[in-house]
Amino acid sequence: MAGCRQNYRVQKSDSSTSGNLGIGVCMINNSWRDEQRPDFIQFVSSFLRANAYRLNFLPIAPDFIFNNGGLSVAFIFITNWNPQNIPAIFGRITKLKNQFGHFYAVATICSAEQNESFINSYFKYGIEIGKPTFIIVDNPEMGFEKIVKIAYVKGECKRKDVISKLKTERExxxxxxxxxxxxxxxxPGLDNHDASALIGSIGSIEALSKASKEFIMENTDLSAEKAELIEKFFKDPKYYLSPKFN
Incomplete structure (x- = not known):
């Protein structure tokens, strides 16, 4: 795997300018961490910190779970493509893709031999295209940056969808x-202040149509005259069927 190590690089331009990413939580599998180089784990920690993500190492099933904007996104991250591990890798993928609604597999492929091995394995294990989505990268640092960006974008889409729904509800x-x-x-005789008092104390038009004069007076600051007008408006046919002029 020496060829892969030669391709390792820290993309400082991305990590230094991406401080505007959202605040979230990143959970990393303990076992995955223990299999990585210490300097790469340091890179992961620094990149998360620069982008305002809290980091926790936990015994989770995938390698990563990001929670950003109320949305959980899971990842398997293969930093060393070893043909001997292929059955275990695709076994995990098959199991996890049914457990997470948002699930991605990221693999470091840095040679023609590894690429051929990946393609053959992809079809051998009957992976359906897009389930999960595979992201192929040249080195682990690039792969992790893509993971963070995917998690962030998914969370932002969720957040904006919630904001859109709230805006619609407000409208x-x-x-x-x-x-x-x-x-x-x-x-006749009622104004905007009276309407505000009624909606705050009585509620809906339906509730108001059933309210008595006495009930209206007990629950609002409206006068007896106005309470009587409201009762007549909803309950007295002679009143609500007759022409009225403000």
Whole structure:
């Protein structure tokens, strides 16, 4: 594997400029850590720290689990492609791809022989394309940077999706409030302040339509006259069917 070691490099330009990545947690398999070179583990720790990720070493099933933006992304990271380990590698992949919704396999392939071995094994073990996605890299440092970036992007997509849903809910809430105010202010003598008091104390239009004059007076600061107008508006056909002018 000497050829791979010659290709090792730390891409300082990426790690020094990627401090804007999101805060998250990275869990690393204890056994995977123990199989790596100490200087590479130092690189991993430094890169995570530079990108505001907390690092924990735990006895987890995959090699890495990132939690970023409320989304978990799992990885197998093969830093040394050894043909003798192929059955174990693909056995783990087959098992883990059914356990994680977001799962990737990263492999360091740095020779023509290793590349041929990988391709033959990929088809031999019947891996379905994209399940999982394989990322092939020249060296472990490059592979780890790609892992962090994938985890970050997945987390950001999740976060933006949540923000989009919250925005939609807020817009819907505003529309509901506007419709409520329009209904209340359609009652002669009631204004926006009265509508705010009613939605805060009584609730929905349906609840208000069932409320009595006494109940409205007990739960709001509206006068007896306004409470009576509301009750008539919803319950007295002679009132709600007659023309009204503000």
């Amino acid at each position: 819907l809430s505003v529309q509901v409030m506007e419709a409520y105010v329009n209904v209340i202010t359609a009652i």
